[in-house]
Amino acid sequence: MNWAWLRALGTVYAAPYEIARHPLGDHALQPHEYYAAGRNLRRTRLRLRDGPALLAPAKGGTGNGVLVFESDLLGPVVGAEDTRPFTPVLLIDGEPAATGFGRADLLLAPGPHLVELQSGASAGYWPVDLPPGGTVRLTGFTRQRLHPAGGAPALLRSLFLIPTAAAPARLGRRFTMYASLIGALVGFLALALPLADAALGKTPGLLLAGGAALAGAIAGSLLAKGIERLVLRAAERRLAGGVRTATHRPTAFPGGSWRPVDPRDTTAPRTGEGMAALRLTLAYVQTPHAFDPGRGSRPPLRRRWRMGEEVPVRVVGPNRYDPRRPVDETDEAKAAGKRRSRFGETYPPEVRPWVAAPVVRIDGEPVPSLWGVNEYRLQPGRHRIAVEIPPPPELLAGERTEVELEPGLVRTVDLSLDGTASIEAVAFIEITSDAEGQQLTRYLGSFSEN
Numbered sequence: 544m545n546w547a548w549l550r551a552l553g554t555v556y557a558a559p560y561e562i563a564r565h566p567l568g569d570h571a572l573q574p575h576e577y578y579a580a581g582r583n584l585r586r587t588r589l590r591l592r593d594g595p596a597l598l599a600p601a602k603g604g605t606g607n608g609v610l611v612f613e614s615d616l617l618g619p620v621v622g623a624e625d626t627r628p629f630t631p632v633l634l635i636d637g638e639p640a641a642t643g644f645g646r647a648d649l650l651l652a653p654g655p656h657l658v659e660l661q662s663g664a665s666a667g668y669w670p671v672d673l674p675p676g677g678t679v680r681l682t683g684f685t686r687q688r689l690h691p692a693g694g695a696p697a698l699l700r701s702l703f704l705i706p707t708a709a710a711p712a713r714l715g716r717r718f719t720m721y722a723s724l725i726g727a728l729v730g731f732l733a734l735a736l737p738l739a740d741a742a743l744g745k746t747p748g749l750l751l752a753g754g755a756a757l758a759g760a761i762a763g764s765l766l767a768k769g770i771e772r773l774v775l776r777a778a779e780r781r782l783a784g785g786v787r788t789a790t791h792r793p794t795a796f797p798g799g800s801w802r803p804v805d806p807r808d809t810t811a812p813r814t815g816e817g818m819a820a821l822r823l824t825l826a827y828v829q830t831p832h833a834f835d836p837g838r839g840s841r842p843p844l845r846r847r848w849r850m851g852e853e854v855p856v857r858v859v860g861p862n863r864y865d866p867r868r869p870v871d872e873t874d875e876a877k878a879a880g881k882r883r884s885r886f887g888e889t890y891p892p893e894v895r896p897w898v899a900a901p902v903v904r905i906d907g908e909p910v911p912s913l914w915g916v917n918e919y920r921l922q923p924g925r926h927r928i929a930v931e932i933p934p935p936p937e938l939l940a941g942e943r944t945e946v947e948l949e950p951g952l953v954r955t956v957d958l959s960l961d962g963t964a965s966i967e968a969v970a971f972i973e974i975t976s977d978a979e980g981q982q983l984t985r986y987l988g989s990f991s992e993n
Contacts, residue, residue, distance in 0.1 A: 551885045610680075627887045632896075637899070894980060
C-alpha cells in the first residue's frame, strides 16, 4: 500500500484515519491491522462476537458473506492551504459502512449490492453479487489532490474502485522494516568480521560495528523507500493504462430504465427497440473548509485513537486518555495545523460526512441516479432534465446546520429514435462538521456544467 497517509502525521496522530466501521453503519467490521499501533490482526480477522452475525441466517434463509475492502492512496500527501477533506467513506447501497485507509472485512448479506466510494469527491462504484457465505474483494484508490478542471468524466476516471484481483501489486508496510534490519545486519557483519582478527580493543570494535549497523539500517530504509516509490509509480501507470470495467444491471422505471455505467466504459449507449439514450455524467468535489470549528469539548487526540469507536475500544495499548493529564495546547495546535494542511481538517469528525445521490427528475418525475455515469433509456421526443444537489443526510443535519444550495441544472433534450444525448456537470459542495463532530454546521453547494 501507499503509506503516505500514515507517514504524513506519524503514528502518534494517524490512527483516526485508519479504516474503521462508520459510526452510523450497520455492518460489522474487523480491520486487518491497527496500523498506528503496529498490531497485526490478520490471524483473528473477525472477532468472536461477530461470529453469530456471520453464521446467522439472513432474511432469505442463507448465511452472510464477507466483503474484503482495501482503501489505498495514489500520490503523495503534501501540506497545502487548499486541501479538501479526502478521508474515504465506503457506502453500501447508499448507506455508510466504513471510513479510513487500510484493509478490513465487512459482514454483508448475500445478494446484489451497489458499493460506492467517496473521498471528498465521487470516487467510484462497483456492483457486487455476493453468494451466501461467499467473499468479494474490492480495492479503492483515492488522491489528496484533484484537478476538476478536466470535467466530470476526467474527475471520475482519476479515482478507482475495482476488484482487488485487478489492482496492481504494491509493497507491504513491513518491507521497509525488513530492509532496514537486513541493512543493519549486513553493515554489522561487513565490519565485524574483518575486525574479528584485528588488533583492536573490544569496545572500539563494537562501536565501529554498531556504527556500521546503523549506517546499514539507514541505507536499507532509504533503499526500501526508493523501491516503494518506484512500485507506486508503476501501479499508477498500470491504473492509468486501463483497468477492468463493471457491467451494471438496468433498473426499470415508468417510461424507461436506468443503469450506472463504468466511467471507463467506452461502449456506445444502449438504444434500440424504439428507445433513445441519455448519458448524464455527474461528479462532485468537496471544497476546502471556509472555517473550521476545531475540536470543541472533545478530548485531545492520543496515539492509537480510532474515530467512531468508544474510548475503551478505540485505544489499543497503555496510551489511554486521562482527563487529569494536562494538555499541551502548543503541541495540539501544531498537530491541528498539520492535519488542516494535509487532511483538510484541524480535528477529524466523530461521524465522517458523506453525500447522498444527486436528485434527478425527468419530465418532473424522480428517477434513480448516482454520482457517476447514469444512462437512461427513454422514449424518443423532448424531455426536461432537472438535476439538483441533494440535501445533507438527515442524520447529519440539525437545527443549526446552515444549508444553502444553489438552483440545480435544468436542460431540455430532443431525442430522436435510436439517438443519444449527453449532459456533464460537477457539483462543488462545502461540508463542515460542528465542533463536536456529530452533525454538520455548513452544507453549501452549486453546480458547474462542463
